[in-house]
Amino acid sequence: MNRTFAEKLLARKAGVESVVPGQVVICRPDRLLMHDNAAAIFGKIAAELERYGPADPDLPVIVLDHVIPAASEKTATNHQRIRTVVERHRLPNFFDVGIGICHQVMLEQELVRPGMLAVGSDSHTCSYGAVNAFATGIDRTEAAALLLTGETWFKVPETIRINLRGSLGSMVTAKDLILFIIGRLGADGATYKSIEFHGDIDRLTFDDRFTIANMSVEMGAKNAVFPFDDVTQTWLESIGVPRDSYEPVQADAEAACDAVFDFDLTDVVPAIAAPHKVDNYRPVSELAGTEVQQCLLGTCTNGRLSDLELAAGILQSRQVAPGTRLLVAPASRRVLKQAIEQGIISTLIEAGATLLPPGCGPCLGAHQGVLAPGEKCLSTANRNFKGRMGCTEAEIYLASPATVAASAVFGKVTDPREMT
Amino acid sequence: MRIWAYGDDVNTDMLFPGKYTYTCATPEEIKPHLLEDLDAGFASQVKPGDVIFAGSNFGCGSSREQPVVGFKAVGIAAVVAGGFARIFYRAAINQGLLLIECPDAVGAYRPGDTVELDIAAGRIRVNDTDFTFPRLPAEILKIRDAGGLLAYTRRKLERTKEKP
Numbered sequence: 001m002n003r004t005f006a007e008k009l010l011a012r013k014a015g016v017e018s019v020v021p022g023q024v025v026i027c028r029p030d031r032l033l034m035h036d037n038a039a040a041i042f043g044k045i046a047a048e049l050e051r052y053g054p055a056d057p058d059l060p061v062i063v064l065d066h067v068i069p070a071a072s073e074k075t076a077t078n079h080q081r082i083r084t085v086v087e088r089h090r091l092p093n094f095f096d097v098g099i100g101i102c103h104q105v106m107l108e109q110e111l112v113r114p115g116m117l118a119v120g121s122d123s124h125t126c127s128y129g130a131v132n133a134f135a136t137g138i139d140r141t142e143a144a145a146l147l148l149t150g151e152t153w154f155k156v157p158e159t160i161r162i163n164l165r166g167s168l169g170s171m172v173t174a175k176d177l178i179l180f181i182i183g184r185l186g187a188d189g190a191t192y193k194s195i196e197f198h199g200d201i202d203r204l205t206f207d208d209r210f211t212i213a214n215m216s217v218e219m220g221a222k223n224a225v226f227p228f229d230d231v232t233q234t235w236l237e238s239i240g241v242p243r244d245s246y247e248p249v250q251a252d253a254e255a256a257c258d259a260v261f262d263f264d265l266t267d268v269v270p271a272i273a274a275p276h277k278v279d280n281y282r283p284v285s286e287l288a289g290t291e292v293q294q295c296l297l298g299t300c301t302n303g304r305l306s307d308l309e310l311a312a313g314i315l316q317s318r319q320v321a322p323g324t325r326l327l328v329a330p331a332s333r334r335v336l337k338q339a340i341e342q343g344i345i346s347t348l349i350e351a352g353a354t355l356l357p358p359g360c361g362p363c364l365g366a367h368q369g370v371l372a373p374g375e376k377c378l379s380t381a382n383r384n385f386k387g388r389m390g391c392t393e394a395e396i397y398l399a400s401p402a403t404v405a406a407s408a409v410f411g412k413v414t415d416p417r418e419m420t
Numbered sequence: 421m422r423i424w425a426y427g428d429d430v431n432t433d434m435l436f437p438g439k440y441t442y443t444c445a446t447p448e449e450i451k452p453h454l455l456e457d458l459d460a461g462f463a464s465q466v467k468p469g470d471v472i473f474a475g476s477n478f479g480c481g482s483s484r485e486q487p488v489v490g491f492k493a494v495g496i497a498a499v500v501a502g503g504f505a506r507i508f509y510r511a512a513i514n515q516g517l518l519l520i521e522c523p524d525a526v527g528a529y530r531p532g533d534t535v536e537l538d539i540a541a542g543r544i545r546v547n548d549t550d551f552t553f554p555r556l557p558a559e560i561l562k563i564r565d566a567g568g569l570l571a572y573t574r575r576k577l578e579r580t581k582e583k584p
Contacts, residue, residue: 024557040445044570052581067442074443123483123507139485139511145573153559187429188477192506220480222506277429364438364482385433385481387457 033120100332183281303331468495479508
């Protein structure tokens with residue numbers, strides 16, 4: 001019987017022989033991610049936590065990243081409450097301010113491995129599909145219930161197969177590719193579906209896969225996944241995870257899917273998601289010359305070493321345009337350290353960038369780079385909804401690190417392929 | 421019963437701005453900011469029993485549950501939409517908020533039309549036309565019918581665990 005990744009993994013986790021799309025199963029996830037919202041989550045079940053304790057202290061992973069360091073007494077008190085609960089119940093997987101963005105930390109710290117089932121109270125939990133895990137977002141209430149019971153229901157999704165052929169051109173990145181795909185499928189093109197990426201994926205680095213899986217929720221996907229291959233194994237070995245410590249799940253090539261899409265990577269050009277929807281795809285060339293007041297390089301989507309390195313390569317010996325702010329938020333302390341060691345941070349600072357702590361920064365409008373009315377921000381983040389960065393009269397354009405870096409030099413949307 | 425009607429792809433930033441996500445968690449804190457960036461009149465004018473009509477992909481974007489908690493707190497009877505984003509759909513089950521996926525009813529509705537909901541029968545009437553909507557799977561229905569996931573979980577824990 002030919003089965004998809006979702007069918008195989010959920011059957012394994014439900015402890016049954018096989019499942020079919022539409023079937024509801026009960027599973028015990030391997031990981032539950034929470035971040036600054038853990039304060040609210042713990043608050044909902046304070047009495048129950050005292051009475052019953054967590055079902056499994058190793059299940060939750062808590063990373064402080066959204067408003068870090070605390071920006072107000074309220075957010076500081078939230079963090080304090082989280083630390084109190086972590087200490088009280090001796091939760092081992094706690095990552096305090098400055099360690100990094102939750103999804104980056106989950107992968108860097110070996111907390112999610114191939115074949116695992118991970119849920120998180122954050123929609124970009126789908127990122128861990130890069131490491132051949134089934135990973136999906138849930139809400140705070142469900143996270144609270146999971147803390148107490150360790151199990152929840154899953155409806156087995158239909159699968160969309162996306163075949164990628166060829167390679168990305170110079171200065172064309174995985175971000176441009178996923179923006180293109182989202183533009184084609186639409187904001188609800190993959191709602192409730194499991195997306196499997198296949199084809200010439202050996203041409204994509206682990207970081208590329210992270211970016212692609214990360215943004216899949218913007219098409220409505222339940223989860224997105226890459227097969228386990230040498231790229232996955234090599235990345236895992238680089239962070240010290242031995243091959244015998246996990247069991248990947250591989251979809252059958254002949255498994256029945258709801259839809260199949262083919263994309264040629266050689267067709268992909270530098271792209272922008274224009275205001276105010278992620279599927280509002282435009283080639284950069286169409287928006288070239290648009291003045292931008294702020295550029296953001298970072299976030300779970302594009303805050304990794306390779307992203308910073310790409311931007312630094314463009315900004316080497318150049319200056320950020322007057323009137324434009326370039327904010328750089330490395331995805332983790334580890335990324336920041338490596339970037340410092342490789343001279344990347346120096347290059348960015350010399351060019352005029354402002355360095356933010358390893359966290360979500362201004363992505364959700366809570367702090368550190370909120371916009372003013374009439375301003376435009378070119379960002380490597382994953383959402384450009386109206387008001388997302390704290391101001392409804394501002395505009396957010398999503399792009400790759402290369403496009404953001406090139407555009408910062410001129411203060412205008414610029415095709416990175418023009419930077420020689 | 422007032423109908424609040426919106427289009428496609430209404431995301432959770434429009435339903436509840438991201439800048440409040442870590443400073444507003446209780447129903448009382450959430451209510452004033454509902455639909456702040458989409459419909460300035462909603463928060464002050466919404467009444468218990470009102471219904472929201474929307475197009476496809478309602479509730480897409482961030483997993484924040486404040487919109488659902490807020491709708492429940494202000495007494496929204498149901499959200500009728502062409503389709504729902506999945507995290508929002510789960511959040512609604514978890515809060516005991518009724519979501520009705522019925523693109524035909526949404527397509528038939530025009531401002532000013534009369535709408536009647538017969539939840540038990542799985543039917544929504546727009547003017548003189550009846551539309552049916554699918555029931556949730558039994559395992560999921562019991563969560564919503566228990567009044568939401570935390571109520572359901574508390575009951576389950578009381579039944580199966582002993583006080584340490």
